[in-house]
Each structure stands twice: as C-alpha cells, then as structure tokens.
Amino acid sequence: MVDISAAPPAPTDTTSDALVELRGVDKHFGALHVLQHIDLTVRRGEVVVIIGPSGSGKSTLCRTINRLETIDSGTIALDGVPLPAEGRALARLRADVGMVFQSFNLFAHMTVLQNVVLGQVKAKGVKPSAAKKIAIDLLDRVGVRDQADKLPAQLSGGQQQRVAIARALAMQPKVMLFDEPTSALDPEMINEVLDVMVGLARDGMTMIVVTHEMGFARKAANRVVFMDGGQIVEEADPETFFTAPKSDRARDFLSKILTH
Amino acid sequence: MDDGFLQQYLSLFDEFDVLAAFWVNIQLTFFAGILALILGTLLATMRISPVPSLRWAGSTYVTLLRNTPLTIIMVFCVLGLWGQLGITLSPDFTTNFFRLAVVGLTVYHAAFVCEALRSGVNTVPVGQAEAARAIGLSFWPAARLVILPQAFRGSVAPLGNVLIALTKNSTVAAAASVAEASSLMRTMIEFRPDVIVAIFLTFALGFVLIVVPIGLATTSFSRRLTVAR
C-alpha cells in the first residue's frame, strides 16, 4: 500500500473504514493481462480518481467492482462482503454500486422519469408512487427536473449524463463508479456534469472516477491513482501527483496530456 | 370478357363460399400468429439467456423447425399427434383439425419469430443491458423491461415478413384437412374447369388483398416505433 496519510482531506484510518477493497486482482482478456495483481482500498466517503493512458485497464478495473467483468483471481469486497458470484445476491450488490457510463446508456424507450424509477421499483421493491417522488427530487438535484417526461434522445449529452447520475443515485448506492463520464460530451457540457459530481463528493459520496479532468481531480479527489499497463503505478493526493509525480511513466503521461 | 363469361364467373360465388374459406385462413393466421409470437419470444429469450442449456435448447429448436418443410410438420400434426398419439384438441372433428393446423403453423413460425427477434436484439446496444444490470436488475427483468421492448421495436419489419409468410403458409393447413382457401380452390377447379384461370386469379388476388395491407402496416409501424438513440 502506498502511504496516503499526507493527503489532508483523506481519513487516516486505512482498514476499518474500507468500503471497496481489491486484493491481488488479476484479469486476462485472452493473452492480454489487463489487470495485474491490483490492490486498492477505497474508504467510505473517499473520492478516488483513476487516471492513465488508453488501454491501461481503467475501465476494466471499474467494471470489475460491480462485476460487469469477472476476475481471474484475487478478491473484491464491498463493505467487508466479498462480491457474490451470480444470481440474486449479485443483483442486490449491483444495486449498491452505482455506475455511470461514458455513453450514458439511458434506457432509450423510456422517459427520463421512468429511467430513474425503474430500478427502484423492480430491483428494490420501492412503491411506484414513492419511487416517483424520489426520482423527481433527484432530477431536481441534477438540474433536469423539467425534462422528466422527455425521451433520452431529446436531451443534450450533458442532460443525459445528469439523468444517468440520478438513475444511479436512485438506488441509494454505497459507492458510485464513473467511467469517463464527460469524455463523450461537447466541451460546453462538461462542466454541468462535473459540477454535479463535485456536489456529490462534497455530500460525502464514495466515488471512483476514471477521468482525465484534472480540474475535477484537484477540486474533489482525495487521491489520484495512476494506472499503466494493467498496474497501479503510483498513488498520491492530487496536488502531489500533478505537480511532483514520482514515476517516470506518470511524468511521461502527464507531459502528454498537459501539452496538447 | 363477354357477358356470358362474367355470369359464369359470378355464379361461382353462389356455388362456393369463397369468403368463408378465406376467413378460415385469416383465423389460422390470427391464432397461429399470436401463439408463434409468444413461443418465439420465449425461444428468443432462451437464446440470449446466460444459461447454456437454455441457449442450446433454443437454438436446437430453431435449427430443427426452420429446416423442416411446413407440409411435413403439418402432416405430422395430423397423422402423428392425432392419428398415432391420439391427441385431440377438440371433440368436434373440424375444430380438432383446425387446432392441429394452428399447432403446426405455430411451432414452425415460432422459429422464424425467434430469429426476427434476435435480429431486433442485435439492434439494442450492449450498454442497455449493462445499464440494466448495473441498477440491479437480474437477467429476466432486464430482458423483459429493457431489452425485449426495444428488440420488438427493432424487429417490426422482420416480424411483418414472418406474418406475411404465415398468411400465405396458412394454405398448407389443407394438408391437415382444413377446408381453407387453397383447398376450396382445388375443389372449384375440379368442378368448374371452364373458368380455371379466373378461379386461380381470384384466389391469388384474395391473398394479395390480405397481405399487402400487412406489409404497409408493418412498414409504417416500424418507422413509427423506431427507438431514437
């Protein structure tokens, strides 16, 4: 484990408060070793930004945490409980892990409101009337309440992504995963999504965010995890990572994303 | 066409109940269509399910039924199910044969419905299934609430083609001794060889009149129901 006690906003307790815990996680795609013995602990309320070159395994890492990808060896535990293999227990776990995708993935045949209601009613058994109320509150919170009766295709990318965040929040997840939530957006819409995410972070949501938005990392992250070639190469608080990266690979990567 | 011919031709409709015969085809198509849609949806769900044995059963069914001539299935339904195994679907003789024919049409066209739906499933991006799983829906609810509704919309056009084929194939029910349009046509030709071409054209036109609106309706449905992405 890398010592992260230098990061001022991060809680110092490293064990008892662990919410997401990956131990020795390995994953192959055929001959490709995409995740190589990953150890990562994310504490309750912590915001971790994962950064790294294309193909380094960031998305795969994210997806293993709600088991959209299986792993070959190692363990992943959520709130102290190892991820169940299949079936109902897995579905219940997935409800505890919110996921926001790069391509939004709103249910295209349903209205915005139905998108946010569906999981509550069908996966958690919330009464439709209560679910609708929660959904409207959440849409209000992400600033798209007035779009509730539209279909996703009628919304801008930024609005769709905010709905996707509301849909994930509606399940009252313990942790939220974001896989490049702003990289499919036009530049003028990036901030409206990031603002929502910063708000979530302020409210104490545990978040794992794959993003190259350094502004977000600086503003909201407790820790930056740098991945390359399927490994975690370096972890540090955002300020340290961006101003004084320790590894050559991180320095090399940062010089590329900073100078274009 | 001289006057005598026209009268001869029109007298056909007094002698034979052509509309009633076509009505049988419409009923066969209606019942077999609904049942094939249900069975085909079940098969398509099996074929996309995460359970290997269900997938295997689904694809075996489709391969077997799709590659067997309908006439043979129809004859089996009568001689096999009823003749050999003694399965009766109604105490009334005519109704029994009608129902056996519906079974034959259903099991055959369900295979095609399944394939049409699978092509519709392929129009649904994988992200939709992933998002459904990510909010905690397990396979069946995700299929029922997210994947299949979009797959149906994406497969209206191929489903329309199956319905058109079913309408025309309903004439094969003649092989199950059901008195429908094509069997009436054969009888009429036998008794009135004087107007053989006119009889043939009448029945051909009858099917065109049933099938063309189905094609137009499914094309317009398909356009209207397309899921905007």
Ligand SMILES: Nc1ncnc2c1ncn2[C@@H]1O[C@H](COP(=O)(O)OP(=O)(O)OP(=O)(O)O)[C@@H](O)[C@H]1O
């Ligand atoms: N389903 C898959 N089958 C085979 N290989 C895959 C699959 N998904 C990802 N990969 C490969 O695994 C490697 C890691 O992919 P991953 O998507 O995790 O990278 P990433 O860090 O998210 O990259 P990017 O920044 O481009 O999104 C890549 O080389 C990719 O081609």
Ligand SMILES: [Mg+2]
């Ligand atoms: Mg990625």
